[in-house]
Each structure stands twice: as structure tokens, then as C-alpha cells.
Amino acid sequence: MEWKVLSSKYIAKDPPWFTTRVDKVELPNGEILDNYYVLEYPDWAIALALTEDDKFIFVEQYRHAYGTVSMELSAGVIDDDDPDPLFAAKRELLEETGYGGGQWEFFAKTCANPGTHTNTAFIYLAKGVKRIKDQDLDRTEDINVKLLTKEDVLGLLEKNEIVQSMHSTALWQWLYMEEKRS
Template identity: 55%
Template structure:
């Protein structure tokens, strides 16, 4: 049961300024609990997303390299994608994305964490999964808009990429750092 949020903003009016498949934005006038108003507050609507830390039976980490036009650079990323309406759950979406983009599947899966891309402006969540003992079961089936190189990396190579700021996608770096923190022996603070 959801309880009332005593810090919630009151929406005074709302209108869509764009309703495109990958750019749905609404402009709202909102009132804060202290009575102040914000005349132009923009909210980006997206479906939920997934990403996967996938590790093969022989201990290799499955990464993708692809060009990202926003930053105009090629980056290392986890396998990731959108939760499609026909998928029964974020887990099904993650398994589908891994198979489509890399050709890997099976293994043991667990939800590692759930993060928000930006709770101030985005409506969606990202479900981050850990999949171990995955295996190559097919060739990738990329969409027309995807140009992905799959690379298998060692744990040390992944750590080096993280430490060197070569994994710039925050929603990918966060679960990787959590995974590293969980598998590193605690030495106390």
C-alpha cells in the first residue's frame, strides 16, 4: 500500500510538448509544499530499462562497444535495452536483450539492483541483473539501428576500464561498482 508523500508536488497543469517513440516530454506547472511554483518543469517519459552483468562459464565478462552520438564517442557498455510491453517482466527483457545483442543466454540470473536514470526528470527505472555461467547459444540479432561489437573481458580488464573512466554510462558503472564491492573481502572502515 502506497502512503501519501508529504513532500509531493501538486501538478497545476500538464501538457505534452513531444510524443515521439524515444522523446516523450511533458511540461508541467507545479506547486511545491511550501507554496512556491515552478512554471516550466519538464518530465521525460521512458519505458523501464534493463542491463546485464553477464559472465560466461569460463569467467569472461560480456561487454559491448558501440558509438554513442550524444557524447560522440565509442564506449564500453553492458548489454542493455528497453522493457518491451510484451515482456512479462524486467528479467524477461534482460534475457531477451542479452540473447539479441550478444547471442549469449542460459545461466543463473539474479536482480542486482534497481536505479533511476534521473529521478528529477525521468519517469522510468533501470533493472540491473547479474547473469553467471551464460553461454553462446546463437549469433546476435541486431536491430537496424544497432552497430555493436561484443567483447569478452577479464575481471581485471573490467576494473581497469572502470578505474580509468572508460565506462561512462552511469547506469552501467553503478551495478559494476556494486558487484565489485560485494565480491571484495571487507577490511573494515
Template identity: 50%
Template sequence: MNNLTWKVLESNYIHKGSWATLRTDKCEMPDGRIVPAYYVLEYPNWVNAVAVTEDNKILMVTQYRHAAEIISLEIPGGVIDGDEAPEAAMRRELLEETGYRFDNIEYLATIYANPSTANNKTFCYLATGGVKVQEQSLDEHEELIVHEYTISEVKQFLAENKIAQSLHCTALFYALMKLGEIG
């Protein structure tokens, strides 16, 4: 197999922020051609989970997403804090966003939102046996409404394109395959 990896010759930061950083990389392609300014968005890594309660309902949340100007139906998830382990971040996010604790959390996949321009990844999980143990504990600018849906309702949402967040659709498809709900 041919080596397709580019060699980074130089990186320059245009903006550094807590949620997003923008840099340009000067790169050399394997055949020696130079890419003078390739723009890369640096984001923290994320986690998400298909969260199934002890009575076999899938927890989903709705929230406003300003960049797209939509009310979005999503699965729970969020940013990994610092050097936090992905599974620990997922357990924290589930508790904060839904108030549910999950004893069983199974890794499903690692996916990339847009590997052509962004460097972060999302760790996807299937959480089962969820029990409500507290009220939500949301971040300052978070407003989430928690919903419980049957598996067949969630499958219908996917079929009708009612879940706009592509990373969440991907996690749902992996989880539904794992649960034997789609083949």
C-alpha cells in the first residue's frame, strides 16, 4: 500500500480558544509537492451514548443548536474534559444531562466529524440499565429536555430524518446493530 501521509513542515496558529482553535499547516505530500496553507480546526474530543433505561427506553435530548439554528433531537454526549478517560466522560455526561446512572457502558466505535478539516474524534458508547438517580446538572449555557422513546420510535425518527446530528445517527446505527434491532 502506498504511503499517503503528509509531512507537516510548519504550523501556525490563527486563533486559540477553549472550544475551537484554528491553525494552518504547511505540508509536504509523499510525492514532494508542497501544500502551503492547509487549515485545521482543533476541537476537544467528544463522547456520546445511546442510553437505554432499565425499562428499555432510549433517552434522547432536545436542545437548540445555534450554528445550525435548529432544535435538535440528539443522544446524550459532550466534551471530554482535559485528560479525562472517554468512558468516565460518558458516565459524567449521562448523569449531568439526564440524571441517569448506567452500570453497563460498552464501547461501540470511534468516529470523526470531519477528518478533512477537524482533528477531533468522538467515542461512541451503548449504555444500558439506566436508573434515574438525580436531577439534571447542566452547564451554564445548556438547556436540555430529556425524552424517553421506544426503540421502534427511534428507528422511525432515523427513517424519517428527524435526527440531524450525524455523529448521533452513526452511534444510533451502531447501537441498534449491537442490540439486534437492525441487520
């Protein structure tokens, strides 16, 4: 089932935000595709975080490519100097929201689009986090922190108001697993 890469050429390279290559590949049936485009992104870390009183921590921010304000979980790129994805998830939550501490565990992993994207999103569940400092935002970030109940989150999901697909996937999976436990 695997495709054989016959050649590969970068057509745009501006890591970590935009790296695109075009591969010439041979399919298992022998057919040749001259131009198969691949988007190379770094891996991402996502924090599905709950406070000590079981409120979900969300960030509300403008997303220029989509042209709207988006409700999301705290997330970001796993930097080259991050020792592991968990470190990156903790760092992103603390920087974007000021929340930290608590008990953390690996929850899931997903890919935005395995047909064209090279990266993985690692999702961590954090329970019992609390506000420990002020936000430390990047120059492009203008983030409002929102604390939401389980019912609030379910309502947003049911109305398709969480458009970041990896975040909604994580939340639906968490809600499913919680329902299964009860």
C-alpha cells in the first residue's frame, strides 16, 4: 500500500510556518503521480485542561486565515528545544492562559490531514490546574481566557462553534469517554 518516492523538491521553505514540497511518487499499481504536494509542519501540543472546579480552559482569539474569532483549547508548536510534547503542552497553557500545575497525562494524538500534512498533534489531559501567573503572549497573540462548564462546551460543540478540528475531536473523545465511565 505504500507509495514509492521517486523524487522530492522543496518549492517553499519558511520553517516552521510554511514548508511545501512536491513529490513524484509511484503508486502500488505502478501509476506515477508527478506532482503530489506535501505540507511540512512541526508537531503540535494541545492542552485539554480543567481547573480545580472542573471548568474547561479555553482561549478565544482571532484566526486570520479563517477570518474569525475562534474558541479553542490552548495549543501550539512543539519547539525544537522542547524535551517532549508534554513540556510543550504545559508551556503553551501557561503562556496563553497563566494556568499551570495539576495532574497531566497523555490523552490522544491526531493529524490534521494525513493526506497532505506531515505532523502530529499530541493532546494532553490536565486536571486540577490553577491560575499561577499572568499571560505571556507572543506578539501575534491577543487571547481572552474563558472558563467553561461541561455543558457550555457541549453546547459549543453541538452548534459547531469549535471549528478547530483537532480540538473538537479531542473534546468529543473526552466527552464520549466520560459518558462511558458513568
